[in-house]
Amino acid sequence: xxxxxxxxxxxxxxxxxxxxxxxxxxxxxxxxxxxxxxxxxxxxxxxxxxxxxxxxxxxxxxxxxxxxxxxxxxxxxxxxxxxxxxxxxxxxxxxxxxxxxxxxxxxxxxxxxxxxxxxxxxxxxxxxxxxxxxxxxxxxxxxxxxxxxxxxxxxxxxxxxxxxxxxxxxxxxxxxxxxxxxxxxxxxxxxxxxxxxxxxxxxxxxxxxxxxxxxxxxxxxxxxxxxxxxxxxxxxxxxxxxxxxxxxxxxxxxxxxxxxxxxxxxxxxxxxxxxxxxxxxxxxxxxxxxxxxxxxxxxxxxxxxxxxxxxxxxxxxxxxxxxxxxxxxxxxxxxxxxxxxxxxxxxxxxxxxxxxxxxxxxxxxxxxxxxxxxxxxxxxxxxxxxxxxxxxxxxxxxxxxxxxxxxxxxxxxxxxxxxxxxxxxxxxxxxxxxxxxxxxxxxxxxxxxxxxxxxxxxxxxxxxxxxxxxxxxxxxxxxxxxxxxxxxxxxxxxxxxxxxxxxxxxxxxxxxxxxxxxxxxxxxxxxxxxxxxxxxxxxxxxxxxxxxxxxxxxxxxxxxxxxxxxxxxxxxxxxxxxx
Numbered sequence: 001x002x003x004x005x006x007x008x009x010x011x012x013x014x015x016x017x018x019x020x021x022x023x024x025x026x027x028x029x030x031x032x033x034x035x036x037x038x039x040x041x042x043x044x045x046x047x048x049x050x051x052x053x054x055x056x057x058x059x060x061x062x063x064x065x066x067x068x069x070x071x072x073x074x075x076x077x078x079x080x081x082x083x084x085x086x087x088x089x090x091x092x093x094x095x096x097x098x099x100x101x102x103x104x105x106x107x108x109x110x111x112x113x114x115x116x117x118x119x120x121x122x123x124x125x126x127x128x129x130x131x132x133x134x135x136x137x138x139x140x141x142x143x144x145x146x147x148x149x150x151x152x153x154x155x156x157x158x159x160x161x162x163x164x165x166x167x168x169x170x171x172x173x174x175x176x177x178x179x180x181x182x183x184x185x186x187x188x189x190x191x192x193x194x195x196x197x198x199x200x201x202x203x204x205x206x207x208x209x210x211x212x213x214x215x216x217x218x219x220x221x222x223x224x225x226x227x228x229x230x231x232x233x234x235x236x237x238x239x240x241x242x243x244x245x246x247x248x249x250x251x252x253x254x255x256x257x258x259x260x261x262x263x264x265x266x267x268x269x270x271x272x273x274x275x276x277x278x279x280x281x282x283x284x285x286x287x288x289x290x291x292x293x294x295x296x297x298x299x300x301x302x303x304x305x306x307x308x309x310x311x312x313x314x315x316x317x318x319x320x321x322x323x324x325x326x327x328x329x330x331x332x333x334x335x336x337x338x339x340x341x342x343x344x345x346x347x348x349x350x351x352x353x354x355x356x357x358x359x360x361x362x363x364x365x366x367x368x369x370x371x372x373x374x375x376x377x378x379x380x381x382x383x384x385x386x387x388x389x390x391x392x393x394x395x396x397x398x399x400x401x402x403x404x405x406x407x408x409x410x411x412x413x414x415x416x417x418x419x420x421x422x423x424x425x426x427x428x429x430x431x432x433x434x435x436x437x438x439x440x441x442x443x444x445x446x447x448x449x450x451x452x453x454x455x456x457x458x459x460x461x462x463x464x465x466x467x468x469x470x471x472x473x474x475x476x477x478x479x480x481x482x483x484x485x486x487x488x489x490x491x492x493x494x495x496x497x498x499x500x501x502x503x504x505x506x507x508x509x510x511x512x513x514x515x516x517x518x519x520x521x522x523x524x525x526x527x528x529x530x531x532x533x534x535x536x537x538x539x540x541x542x543x544x545x546x547x548x549x550x551x552x553x554x555x556x557x558x559x560x561x562x563x564x565x566x567x568x569x570x571x572x573x574x575x576x577x578x579x
Contacts, residue, residue, distance in 0.1 A: 029087040030063055031055070033158040033255075034123055038131070049119070049131065058267055058575040059087035065094050065119060069135060079135075081119060087259070088196060088229050090177065094119045096135070125194070126158035159227045159256040164194040174198065181230075184208070185220055193225040193256075199274065202237045206246030208302040211294040215282045215306055216245030221314070223249045227256035231263055232274020232324060239275025239326070239334055241301050242313060244282050244341075252318030254350075257573040262323035267576070269323050271379055272357035275299060275334040276324035281313045282306030283343035285365035286388030286416070286423040295341070295364065295387065299326065299334040304341035309367045311343025318350045318573050325357030325379070333358040336378070342368040344391070350569070353378065354576045355401075359413075363389035369552055374574050377401035381413040382436075385427050385451070388417065392552045393431040395569065397529060397561045399577065400439040400463075411436040411444045411463065414451045421450030421473035428452035428482065432543055432553055435529055435561040438463030444492060447474050452482035454547045459489045459524055459531075459560040466490040467512070468497035475505050487517035487541040487559055489524050496520070517541055529577075530565045531558075538563060 031053045039048025049067040056062055066080045081094040095118055102111030117135035124130065155161060167179035170189055174180045179191075182200035184207060191197050206219040222242065224230070232238050240260070242248045252258040262273025278301045285293040285305040294305040316337075326334040336353035339346075341364065348370035353360040360375035365387035373396045375382035382398040398411045417423040428451050436444050436459065444463040447453055450473030460466040467490060469475060469483075477483040490496065496509045513520055525532055537559040548555070562568045570577060 029059075030085040030089050030092055030123065031061055031087070033126060033153065033160070034129070038129065049121075053085075056084075059265055061085055063092060063094070065096075069117075069133065077116075077135075079116060080113070087265075090124075091120070091122045094121070124163045126153035126160050128163065157255075159225070159253060160193055162192065162194050167195060168192060171197070185222070188221045188223070190223040191225060191228050191230070193227040195228075197228065197230045199230065199232050199238055199240060201233075201235060202239055202241060202275070202300070204241045204243060204302070205248065206243030208241070208300075209244055209280075211296055211303045213303060215308075219243065219245030219247070221247040221249060224251075224258050226251065226253045226258065226318070228258050230258075230260045232260070232276075233263065234273055236328070237275055237299050237326070237334070239299060239301070239324075240277050242277075242279045243302050244280045244304060244306070247312065247314035248279065249315050250317070250319050251315050252350075252573070254318060254572045257318040257320055257350075260319070260321045260324070265323060269355065271323055271355045272325050272327070273323045275326045276336050276338070276356065277321055278334070278338045278340065279313050279342050279346075280304035280340045281311040281342035281346065281366055281368070282308045283311040283341045283366035283368070284309055284388060284425055285341055286420075286425050286427070287365070293365075293388075297338065297340050297364070298332050299328060301334075301338070301340070305365055306341060309343055310345045311341070311366070312345030313342050313368075315347040316349070316351050317347060320352045320354065320573070320575065321356075322352075322354040322576070323356075324353075325359075327357055333380075335359040335362045335384075336375075337361050338364065339366060339368050339389075340364040342366040344369055348373075350573060352376065352574045352577075355379070359384045360398075362386070363391065365389050367391055369393070371395050371552075372569050373397070374570060374577065375399070376577055377406075377408075379406060379408055381410045383412045384414070385429065386415040386417065386449075387427065388423065388425045389427050389429070390425055391429055392550055393429055394433050394553055395561050396431070396434045397570065398434070398436040398438075399529060400437065400442060402439055408439055408442055410442065410446050411438055411460070412446065414445070414447045414453060416450035416473070418449060421471060423450075426450065426452055426477075428454075428477075430454045430547060430550070430553075431458075432456045432548060433556065433558075433561050434458045434460075436460045436463070437526070437529060438492070440464055440493070443468055443497075444490075446470065447483060450474055450477065452477040454483075455485045455488055456543055456548065457487045457541060457556075457559045458485070459491075459526075459537075461489070461491040461524060461526060463492045465494040465497050466492040467495065467508075469504070469508055472503060472505065478511065479506075484547070485512055485515055485518055486544055486547075488512075489519040489522055489537065489559060491521065491523050516544065524560075527565070530562050530568065531560055533564070 098116035336356035352374035360378040362384040448470035
């Protein structure tokens with residue numbers, strides 16, 4: 001067992017305790033994952049500490065401690081303390097106060113507290129920690145070592161079951177429990193959750209390909225354990241690039257998401273601290289006239305595209321990507337997450353992108369589907385598609401930043417192909433249960449350049465304009481029945497932009513109003529990002545079975561991303577979302 005003693009006036013042995021609690025954890029940071037009672041296995045010693053965590057803001061909280069300590073004569077003293085802690089932190093100093101007097105019950109008087117000692121705790125796993133206590137006079141005796149541990153936190157409550165024992169092969173240890181990733185990885189790599197990982201420059205999973213290179217059949221797999229934190233270190237093209245033929249298995253849990261973030265993730269942190277996540281697949285694009293289309297990604301991210309609509313590039317589940325995005329120049333930019341030619345064999349579910357300097361999520365061709373997406377404070381378009389993407393989306397929340405000093409753009413910018421509005425396969429999605437909350441002066445949904453799309457059970461509110469359809473090729477899709485809106489609420493200063501370019505071939509307002517269940521200019525009376533309790537839009541609006549026949553879709557009958565505040569799927573794993 002590990003023990004640590006400090007050469008100070010008063011010492012109780014630093015020892016390994018056992019943590020017992022019944023509450024669920026967010027992750028093994030110093031938070032709910034370690035709250036509860038930690039005590040010696042020899043119960044006769046009767047020494048231990050009780051912890052409680054109170055979240056106070058995004059990725060931070062206050063950690064409370066209380067316990068009895070005994071002086072040389074065996075007299076007990078009740079001490080309490082607290083300290084501010086942040087996600088990714090495993091060690092904390094907690095100044096202690098001695099508490100005396102007072103009684104339980106109303107009107108019985110309050111105890112007094114005086115500064116007294118300090119408790120340092122280093123958490124090694126869910127089930128072991130080093131405690132070093134220093135106190136006032138008459139606390140000088142040393143105690144016998146503990147012989148065993150009892151109890152502990154299982155993985156359903158806290159995923160950090162292993163103590164740090166060195167960085168994975170292929171990475172470099174640069175600080176305590178901190179490993180550096182750099183260059184190109186051509187063998188499988190697992191990022192265990194007992195360390196923090198720092199990206200140095202562009203990190204490539206698989207060799208970066210050029211157009212025309214064959215797609216590898218044995219590319220490496222990057223596996224990221226639930227609860228792991230990855231930090232972008234900044235600099236040009238500092239991003240994580242998953243190449244064609246390779247996979248990323250980032251499978252977090254509701255109480256232990258995988259977080260990819262900048263070095264500063266405080267509430268006042270800025271975007272653009274690192275590049276973001278790029279996934280290159282081998283699914284079809286529409287960027288060429290004949291043969292198998294390929295393209296080269298922005299940010300020197302390598303070639304993507306191919307002839308495999310079922311391409312499997314891995315799993316993203318319970319993942320946050322935050323404070324990313326690099327604008328290399330006006331035409332070359334890195335998004336929060338770029339799905340480039342990614343196929344439908346890939347799983348994307350419960351993913352948040354926060355405060356990105358360019359688009360939140362962009363689909364460049366491919367056929368990947370996604371559920372449970374959160375796009376917050378994005379500084380360009382929150383959702384973007386182009387180059388022939390065809391897929392399904394359900395349960396999406398877009399919430400634009402309200403700070404007038406920060407630029408943003410469209411909620412959804414939806415293109416077929418800029419160079420050829422009628423290129424095939426034509427870009428378009430089938431979508432349901434979106435809530436888009438905008439910013440004055442911005443545009444909610446902009447189908448253009450020949451895209452199609454089926455929009456069902458949407459709420460679009462608080463933008464300067466809710467909907468603007470551009471370009472004859474896009475109107476042709478509407479006329480053919482391939483661009484539709486059903487059960488959709490528009491509530492903006494201007495709900496529908498009419499004939500802004502002098503080329504609208506029909507009355508868009510009449511077209512929208514004539515489709516089933518649409519509400520034009522109706523205030524949904526939002527309660528933050530939720531419909532209020534008792535709203536008429538919480539039932540009675542089933543998805544159109546002729547459009548939403550794919551097994552991907554849950555057949556729900558409410559409008560917007562959530563049925564209720566209590567049952568909302570955002571709780572626990574998202575951050576920076578004060579509704």
